[in-house]
Amino acid sequence: MNIRWERTGSAPVPDHARQHRVRMRDGVRLATDVYLPPDISADAGADADTGTGPQELPAVLVRLPYDKNSRYVYFDRIASLFTARGYALVVQDVRGKFRSGGQTLPFLREPLDGYDAIDWITHQPWSNGVVGMFGDSYYGFTQWAAVAAQHPALRAIVPRVTTVDFNGTTQSDPFDPSPVGRPVWLExxxxxxxxxxxxxxxxxxxxxxxxxxxxxxxxxxxxxxxxxxxxxxxxxxYTNLLPALGRHPFDARPVPVLHCVGWFDNISVPHMRDYLELASRPGWDAVQYLWAGAIDHENYHLDLAPAAPADDHAHDESALDRMLPGYAGPALDFFDVFLKGVRPVSSLPKVAWELGHDGWRTAEAWPPAGSTERTFWLTEPARARGPLPGGTLSDEPSDSNRDADGYGNGDGEQSVQWVYDPESLVPSQVANSFSFLQSYPDEARLAAREDVLVFTSPALAEPLDLAGPIGLALRVTSTGETFDVFAKVLDIGPDGQAHMIARGQVSVRSLPAPEEIPVALGHTGYRLRPGHRLALTLAGSDYPMFLPSSGSTENPWTTLAPKPSTQTLYADAVTRLTVTVLADPGATGSASATASGTPSV
Structure with missing residues (x-):
């Protein structure tokens, strides 16, 4: 055994932040930085030069586990954007992380600690008693935890690339009797x-x-x-997290929410589920807003993918400076409405969304008005096991598989098989799916594998604008007791390169196999340009991003001998890919854009 590892501790507190040790109700103290506009005194809440007149501010709170002073979260730079707009920015290491005390366990204390952090803010001399929250991923979850705690000062949140239930994204409940669940997201x-x-x-x-x-x-x-x-x-x-919060955030007092979703984010499926549920809930529906861009979890953008060194904000300081206004701008506009009240609610679009390769648009709801479903049938399966183009995505089922009504199975049932071999797993295409667009891999080589099926549409004569959910229904049987299906929707360019648009995966108990296996591939806004083709790949593994199937009832974490299996896909009226498209490409028009590339509101 030769495991190499490195350990990273706290970065220095910047000179323009003032660190406090904020006491929680159980006595644990959490390290908390306060950034104020330069003319505000942290001690007296008065003008620092004249010492006269209270200068009370709304505050934006961020609670994160990634070191509040690290280059990774760059809050020393973000702070200047918030303070320039007249906000105090408060950034806190959560319990058990970096400079904060307490036990290192995620999730469980976040409602109470969030409440106590907000309460501390309201008692500061520079505070006007109004608080919002902001942040990505885990520090999106800490916002939902604070919503569950219901401090009256919390007036608006901006959760980015996140979900209310992280544990629900990693694996399915093994006691759920449904035959279709999710593979374990090992990453x-x-x-x-x-x-x-x-x-x-x-x-x-x-x-x-x-x-x-x-x-x-x-x-x-x-x-x-x-x-x-x-x-x-x-x-x-499996551990169900939500009961530990005491109150589900969606059952709490509604607060205005700007959901910031990335079409290429690896958590976009549950984030969109959160948004759509709240947008349909009375009381919550009026204050739900959606910002959805062609970004991944780490804020890499489709227009710059794969990221050249000069555009890689993780390493290049100028690239970071260019990225940050678009990152913070939508939140600041939102807080100007709901924390400051200096802009009318009518200035905010209910939905601001990016159509990949064609810019930003606005809508009253999601999916946008005028969107329709389009179905592609998986045909010519005998060609699917091989290199591109493989089988065909057709507008109609195969003629040999129609009955008298036009849609049932005919006498000439068609099928194709693929093998799941635990000794030769289909490799994950990125080392880190959180920064997918940083490398933006060409998937053509994956599609050429014998154990991957691929179906491709004819080349497009006109743009095909995807704007809404993508779903897949399959009829598959297996020789194994359990099996996984990993599906990817791809854009095939005229040069033969294949790039992922959306993905989804299911784990299936095959005794007996369900007649129809649904695979949710999330939502997207994406333009397939003329000359490009839509494609679908199906595989039985994606390692090490996902834990390989045991092929049996054994636990895949602990099995020493995962079993191979053979899957049979039936290209019939059940097996189909459904996308949501704009009926008239370009009809909704592009929103006016700011220098940051996001719509002006």
Whole structure:
């Protein structure tokens, strides 16, 4: 065993921040930075030069586990954008992380700690008693936890690339009797082994050759001399997080929400589910807003993918400066309405969304008015196991599979098989799906594998504008007791390069196999340009992003001998890809854009 690892601690507090040790109700103190406009005194709430007149401000709170002073979250730079607009920015290390005290466990204390942090803000001399919250991923979840706690000062939130239920994204409940669930998102659970061990962060690469898979992490914990209690809780079992919050956030007092979704974010499916549920709930519906851009979890943009060194904001300071106005701008506009009241509610579009390759638009609802469903049938399956173009995505089912009504199975049923081999897994195309657009891989080589099926449409004569949900229905049987299906929708360019638009995956109990297997591929806004083709790939694994199937009723974390299987896909009236399209491309028009590339509101 030779596991190499690195440990990263706290970065220095910047000179323009003032750090406080804020006491929680149980006595634990959390490290908290306050950024104020330069003319505001942190001590007296008065003009720093004249000392006269109270200068009370609305505050925006961020609660995160990634070191409030790190280059990774760049809040020392973001702060100047907030303070220039007249906000105090308050950034806090959550309990058990970096400079904050307490036990290192995610999620469980966030409602109470969020309430106490907001309460502390309201008692500061520079505070006017109005608080909003902002942030990505886990620091999007801490906003939902604070909503559940219902502090009256919390007036608006801007959760970005996140979801209310992170544990629900990683795996399915094994006690759920449904035959169709989700594969274990190994990358998602592995996150806890890196970020939730102690106050610091551990960087290591597991030995992917080791079996059982759980032993890869046991080796890493042994080498580090420390382990993650939350990883131990989740792997190899399922834990339902939401009851621990005491109150589901959606059952709390409604607050205005700007959902900032990335079409290429690996958490976009549950985030869109959160938005659509709240947009349909009386009381919540009037204050739900959607901003949806062609970005991934780490804020890389489709227009710059793959990221050249000069455009990679993770490493280039000028690229970061160019990225930040578009990152913070929608939130600041939102807070100007709901925290300051200096702009009318009517100035905010209910939906601001980006059509990939064609710019920003606005709508009254999502999907936009005028969108319709279009169905593609998977035909010519005999050609599907091989390189592009493979089988065909057709506007009608195969003639041989129609009955007298035009849609049933005919006498000439067509099918194709693919093999799941646990000794030759289909490799994940990116090392880190959180920054998918940073590398934006060409998937053509993946489509050429024998164990991957591919179906491709004819080349488009006109643009095809995708604007809404994408769904897949399959009829598949297997020789295994359990099997996984990984589906990707691709854009095939005239040069033969294949780039992912959306993805989805299911885990199936095949005894008996369901007649129809639904696969949700989330939502998107994306233009397929003339000369391009729409494609669909199907595979049985995606490792190491997802835990490989055991092929049996054994736990995939602990099995020493996962079983191979053969899957049969039936190209009939059940098996179809459904996309949501704008009926008249370009009819809704592009919104006016700011220098940051997002719509002007």
């Amino acid at each position: 998602g659970i592995e996150y806890y082994a890196h970020y939730w061990v102690d106050n610091t962060v551990y960087d290591f690469t597991p030995d992917r050759s080791v079996r059982p898979v759980i032993e890869q992490y046991e080796q890493a914990f042994t080498a580090m001399g420390a382990r993650s209690a939350w990883f131990d809780l989740l792997a190899p079992r």
